[in-house]
Amino acid sequence: MSETYQHRARKRFGQNFLHDAGVIHRILRAIHAREGEHLLEIGPGQGALTEGLLGSGAKLDVVELDRDLIPILNAKFATEPRFQLHQGDALKFDFNRLGAEPRSLRVVGNLPYNISTPLIFHLLSNAALIHDMHFMLQKEVVERLAAEPGGGDWGRLSIMVQYHCRVEHLFNVGPGAFNPPPKVDSAIVRLVPHEILPHPAKDHHLLERVVREAFNQRRKTLRNTLKALLPAAAIEAAGVDGSLRPEQLDLAAFVRLADQLAEHLSITATPDSR
Incomplete structure (x- = not known):
């Protein structure tokens, strides 16, 4: 036509x-x-x-x-x-x-x-x-x-x-x-x-936040790029080496970091029960 x-x-x-x-x-x-x-x-x-x-x-x-x-x-x-x-x-x-x-x-x-x-x-x-x-x-x-x-x-x-x-x-x-x-x-x-997510995060919005922060300065170590979100101890608690750069981590590791952030936020948001 x-x-x-x-x-x-x-x-x-x-x-x-x-x-x-x-x-x-x-x-x-x-x-x-x-x-x-x-x-x-x-x-x-x-x-x-x-x-x-x-x-x-x-x-x-x-x-x-x-x-x-x-x-x-x-x-x-x-x-x-x-x-x-x-x-x-x-x-x-x-x-x-x-x-x-x-x-x-x-x-x-x-x-x-x-x-x-x-x-x-x-x-x-x-x-x-x-x-x-x-x-x-x-x-x-x-x-x-x-x-x-x-x-x-x-x-x-x-x-x-x-x-x-x-x-x-x-x-x-x-x-x-x-x-x-x-x-x-x-x-x-x-x-x-995926019918079933292989690595489900507690909160996928927090996963997006962690990934965004990590790759904002992809040449820096995770300890530096994530310091506004997670203390070094929380990164280690996720089983992640804070001296690595973000491109060295797989999806599962980022999900563990996001779950650590969820836990960290829930602790800091809990009012003093005294």
Whole structure:
């Protein structure tokens, strides 16, 4: 449809439209949607993945911010009874309105690089609804998501996403697969929320706080970066060597530190019983 090609990608929306048929097919194979499933596509753009997702027989909700793309998407898919279009900002979208069963929603998206991290955290706050997520992201972001302790990519994003999900870096995608081509390489990642958290924290907000403080000055030792939160004795009580740098700790160690902080705060908040 000629209308499809009249829409220019908008820089302010971070738009880079996927057009490579081989890459599209490979992504659809990785998602492997089935009839009867409930999918949510974020930022469908001109519908490169949408057609294949609907072809699986799945129910598909899509969220698109750019109003100028709405008539293009409606012209292509509005007659399909399993298709529902929501115009709006995915960062503010209430996923509960989709009426999805717990752990049933399969989320897909070629995410704009400028909102990918906050959007992933917004989705993780709704993890109880989500079965899995498949995203096209900047390759550097995927490497951070899938990182292991000890390397430079290991940080806040790795730890907080791996707290909630299993992360799989599936494959890389070059700039030529998009129009216009971005200046960076991209990659496809699969995030699967844990049914049972492998390292549950007493308070995941405290875990976020500890991780944020630790990596604010990642070249310093934990004893220095966490001194505003935890005394050296509490760090040792968590079984952590305070002379290490934050990138040397695994997720379980950060959870122990967060639990020590929870205990420390409860002790300091307890009024004198005399």
